[in-house]
Amino acid sequence: MNATAPAATSVDWKTIREDFPILRERVQGKPLIYFDSAATSQKPRAVIDALRHYYEHDNANVHRGLHELSSRATEAYEKSRQRVADYLGAASADEIVFTRGTTEGINLIAQAWGGKVLRAGDVILLTEMEHHSNLVPWQLIAERTGARLRFVPVREDGTLALEELPALLTSEVKLFAFTHVSNSLGTINPVAELCAKARAAGALTLVDAAQSAGHLPIDVQEMGCDFLVFSGHKMCAPTGIGALYGRAEILDSIPAWHGGGEMIVSVSLEKSTFKKAPHRFEAGTPNIAGAIGLAAAIDYIERIGRAEIFAHDAMLTAHAIDRLAEVPGMRILGPTEKRGALVGFVMEAAHPHDLTTFADQQGLALRGGHHCNQPLMRKFGLPGTTRASFYFYNTIAEIDRMIEILRDAARFFS
Amino acid sequence: MSSELEELYQEVILDHSRRPRNFGELPDAAVRVHGDNPACGDEIHLAVKFREDGGLEEIKFTGHGCAISQASASMMTMKLKGKSRAEALEMARVFHDLVTGGPTEPAYLLGDLRLMRGVRKFPQRVKCATLAWHALEQALRQSAGESTITTEAP
Numbered sequence: 001m002n003a004t005a006p007a008a009t010s011v012d013w014k015t016i017r018e019d020f021p022i023l024r025e026r027v028q029g030k031p032l033i034y035f036d037s038a039a040t041s042q043k044p045r046a047v048i049d050a051l052r053h054y055y056e057h058d059n060a061n062v063h064r065g066l067h068e069l070s071s072r073a074t075e076a077y078e079k080s081r082q083r084v085a086d087y088l089g090a091a092s093a094d095e096i097v098f099t100r101g102t103t104e105g106i107n108l109i110a111q112a113w114g115g116k117v118l119r120a121g122d123v124i125l126l127t128e129m130e131h132h133s134n135l136v137p138w139q140l141i142a143e144r145t146g147a148r149l150r151f152v153p154v155r156e157d158g159t160l161a162l163e164e165l166p167a168l169l170t171s172e173v174k175l176f177a178f179t180h181v182s183n184s185l186g187t188i189n190p191v192a193e194l195c196a197k198a199r200a201a202g203a204l205t206l207v208d209a210a211q212s213a214g215h216l217p218i219d220v221q222e223m224g225c226d227f228l229v230f231s232g233h234k235m236c237a238p239t240g241i242g243a244l245y246g247r248a249e250i251l252d253s254i255p256a257w258h259g260g261g262e263m264i265v266s267v268s269l270e271k272s273t274f275k276k277a278p279h280r281f282e283a284g285t286p287n288i289a290g291a292i293g294l295a296a297a298i299d300y301i302e303r304i305g306r307a308e309i310f311a312h313d314a315m316l317t318a319h320a321i322d323r324l325a326e327v328p329g330m331r332i333l334g335p336t337e338k339r340g341a342l343v344g345f346v347m348e349a350a351h352p353h354d355l356t357t358f359a360d361q362q363g364l365a366l367r368g369g370h371h372c373n374q375p376l377m378r379k380f381g382l383p384g385t386t387r388a389s390f391y392f393y394n395t396i397a398e399i400d401r402m403i404e405i406l407r408d409a410a411r412f413f414s
Numbered sequence: 415m416s417s418e419l420e421e422l423y424q425e426v427i428l429d430h431s432r433r434p435r436n437f438g439e440l441p442d443a444a445v446r447v448h449g450d451n452p453a454c455g456d457e458i459h460l461a462v463k464f465r466e467d468g469g470l471e472e473i474k475f476t477g478h479g480c481a482i483s484q485a486s487a488s489m490m491t492m493k494l495k496g497k498s499r500a501e502a503l504e505m506a507r508v509f510h511d512l513v514t515g516g517p518t519e520p521a522y523l524l525g526d527l528r529l530m531r532g533v534r535k536f537p538q539r540v541k542c543a544t545l546a547w548h549a550l551e552q553a554l555r556q557s558a559g560e561s562t563i564t565t566e567a568p
Contacts, residue, residue, distance in 0.1 A: 028416060351480035353454050354423070357536060361416040369454050383455035383478060413428070413481065 011308050017393045019044040019300075030363030033398045038183055038211060038342045038389030039367055040233045043297075047236055050296035054289050061285055063262060077288050080295035081278070084243050087298045088228065089219030095251060097278040098291050101242035102210040103133040105229030106177070108244060108281060109206055110137035112257040114175075120146030123172040125203065127152040127160055127189075128379060129182045132372040134208045138177065152178070154376065158185035158334035162193075169201040176203050180218075181211035184371040184385060185334035186317070186342045188216075195224040204250065210234060211340055214297075214391075215313055217306040220245050232290065237297035241290030244281075251277040258283040309392045313341035316390045316399060323403045328410045333385060342389035344371070347406065349414035352386040358409045364402055421532035422539070423481065427489075431481035436491035440474040448562040449477075449549035451541055456483040460549040464557065469498045473550075480542050482533065487546035489527050499554055506547045513543045541565045 017023060020042045025032045034042060054076065060069035062077045082093040090096060099105045114124075124138045128151050142149055150168055153161040160178075169176070176198040181188050195205045206227040209218060214235025220228050227250075231242040246254070256263060256274045260283035265273040274280045301309065320343050324330050329348025347355060352368030359366045367387045370377045377384060388402060443461035450457055456479030463472040473491045477484070490509075494502055504523070511518035513533040533543045545565060552563045 353480040353539070353542065354482070357422070357539060358419060361419045377455070383457075412423070 011304055011312070013312065013392065013395070016304065017395070019046065020393050021045060021048075023393060027363040027365070028361050033364045033394075033401060035388040035390060035394065035398070035402065036365045036367050037391035037394075038234070038387065040239065041214065041236050041391050042393065043238070044236055044300050046300045047238070047293050047296045051238065051289050051293050054292050059289075062288055063279075073288055076292050076295075077286070080291040083295040083298050085245075087218075087302070088213075088243075088245050089221050090245050091221065092248060094276070094278055095245055095248050097244040097246065097251070097281045098286055099229070099242045099244050100240050100287070101231035101233065102208060102229045103137075103231075105227075105242060105244035106134055106206070106208070107137045108257050109175075109227055109229075109246075109254075110141040112281070113250075113254045114138075114141040114145065114147070116255055117174060118142075118145040118147040121172060122147040122174045123150050123170070124148070125150050125152065125168055125173045125176040125198075127178045128154040129158075129160070129185060129187065129373070129376055130177075130179055131183050131208065131210065132374070133210075134177055134179060134206075135375070147174070148172075154185075154379065157336070158182070158187045160187075160189060162190075165194075165197055169197060169203065171202060173198070173201060173203040175206060177206035177208065179208040179211070181209075181215070181340035182334070183211050183342070184344045184373045184376060184387065186339035186344065187335050188212075188338045188340055191223050191225065199224060211342075214301060214309075215306070215341055216310050220247075226250055232294040232297060235297055236300055237294040238290050241287045241294050243294070246277065248277075254281075256280050256283075260284045262286070304392065312392050313390060316394055316396065317341055317343060319396055320388060320390070320399045320402075323399060324406070326403065327406045329414070330406075333380070341391060342387055344385040344387045346382060346385050347410060349410045350412075352384045354413060355386050355406075355409055358412065359402075359405055362405045362408075364405050366402075418532065418535050422536060424529045424532065426526060426529050427485040428481060430485035430488040434475075434484050434488035436474045436488065436495075437476060438474050439476065440472060443472075443474075444558050445553040445556060446560045447549040447552045447556075448560075449545045449552075449564070450562065451479070451483070451545050451565045453541065453566060454480065456480060456542060456545055458483065458487050458546045458549050460487070460546065460553055462550075462553045467498070468557075470494050470496065470502060475546065479545070480539075482530075482539055482542040483545050486530060486543045489530070490546050490550065493525060493527055494550070502550065502554060506551050509547055510544060513540050 022042050058072040060073040062074040081096050084096045085093040155161050180191055198205045204226040207225045209228050209230040213230035226247045228245040233239040263280050263283045265275055331346045333344040356366045356368035369384045440461035443463050445462045447460045458475055458477040460475045465471045473494050475487045508518050512531055515534040530543055533539050548563055
């Protein structure tokens with residue numbers, strides 16, 4: 001991967017940057033350089049305006065009022081579901097459950113699907129590069145059901161040891177859950193290949209698309225996954241909204257998870273009957289504004305184009321990797337090609353927390369720590385890393401400024 | 415360079431983080447406390463030997479972490495050697511106030527440790543500075559044996 005290859009697009013990135021009011025903030029008296037989009041992205045005015053419009057004009061509860069505003073809110077909420085379905089290439093909006101985010105989506109599958117299906121001796125296959133959110137929910141359900149966890153190892157170069165898959169994908173494996181893009185290594189995993197191999201072995205698949213949904217084109221039918229989860233807030237939408245895609249026949253076979261209003265057909269004092277998916281999984285008043293904000297974020301992203309965003313990400317990341325090599329005592333983690341819009345690194349002279357404090361004082365927002373990847377950090381013998389993560393509103397000039405700051409830090413701490 | 419940054423990473427602090435004093439094993443320690451800051455991976459393994467009157471005869475540490483956590487441990491061990499239990503506990507209390515901006519005026523008894531005052535402008539770094547001191551307080555509580563403490567409630 002080099003800095004010149006994928007850049008040629010006709011998008012006016014400079015104008016797009018101006019859509020993000022927060023990027024004009026100053027931090028510690030310096031212009032903000034926001035390189036923490038893998039934690040959460042910033043929000044364009046179009047999304048902020050959609051929230052404001054909803055609250056100023058359409059706000060009401062959904063699926064119950066017979067008045068005008070409730071009709072508008074319900075229509076906007078369900079249109080957002082269709083928007084998410086189209087965005088992911090799902091066959092139907094009924095395959096989309098709104099959640100609070102990636103973590104809730106995984107917990108839903110682990111608890112509701114896993115609670116019904118898993119028996120002692122069954123295996124959930126994960127990888128060593130999973131975020132805690134795609135590890136801890138499986139530990140909880142394994143404890144409850146007697147199922148076991150198994151892991152695809154990560155190679156030294158940050159890629160999955162695919163040669164070990166045949167030995168790991170045995171008949172006990174009921175589900176293979178893995179991340180599309182690693183949040184600390186940047187690795188892009190071969191999703192379609194992993195799904196095909198799991199299916200051939202009789203296992204379902206869950207794709208954690210937290211780091212990819214706003215960055216790369218995704219088509220769940222082309223991927224061949226059974227479940228896919230993502231968070232809106234990492235792709236220009238508000239916090240507290242995300243979605244779970246579930247292939248129709250599987251999703252509808254999963255029992256209710258949370259009980260409450262909205263998800264029932266009829267309730268007596270002793271017993272209730274439940275709606276079909278996806279409404280069966282949305283107990284209580286949902287995050288209506290969040291769903292509307294998510295649809296606005298999807299509209300915004302699609303106006304730019306996901307292929308264009310991916311190319312821009314790749315250009316920024318390649319430039320960062322090239323230039324980071326100039327910093328003394330620098331070690332870059334993860335693969336040299338096929339990577340997402342982030343770079344994790346360690347610097348000999350400075351611990352990640354000292355480095356992020358130093359950078360913050362120059363207005364540069366980096367993330368330092370274990371990135372919710374404690375087992376992976378232990379495997380690589382690292383107390384943590386520093387991560388710079390990018391999105392389409394970042395610039396080459398910002399990366400060049402980061403390099404200056406890191407060089408200053410190397411001098412300061414050594 | 416911002417003045418806050420220069421106040422946080424004073425030359426003495428950076429020197430302690432690069433060349434920590436009293437760093438190493440203490441084979442005949444009476445107490446060993448493993449201090450862990452899971453939020454950022456800092457570790458301090460503190461070993462203490464007591465005098466017959468209960469004062470601190472020898473104190474050493476090993477571990478790894480950011481400059482603040484390592485410098486704080488190094489400076490703490492230098493300051494504590496030879497102190498009585500009561501003095502050590504009082505210093506722990508005053509140090510905590512020093513880095514959190516608490517009510518106690520940074521007392522003369524802290525000496526060089528007063529240089530850690532810059533931490534109070536960085537609330538996210540307070541746990542880095544206090545990890546070694548939490549380990550010390552645990553060591554004084556138990557007087558013998560081995561234990562583990564963490565900056566996060568388990």
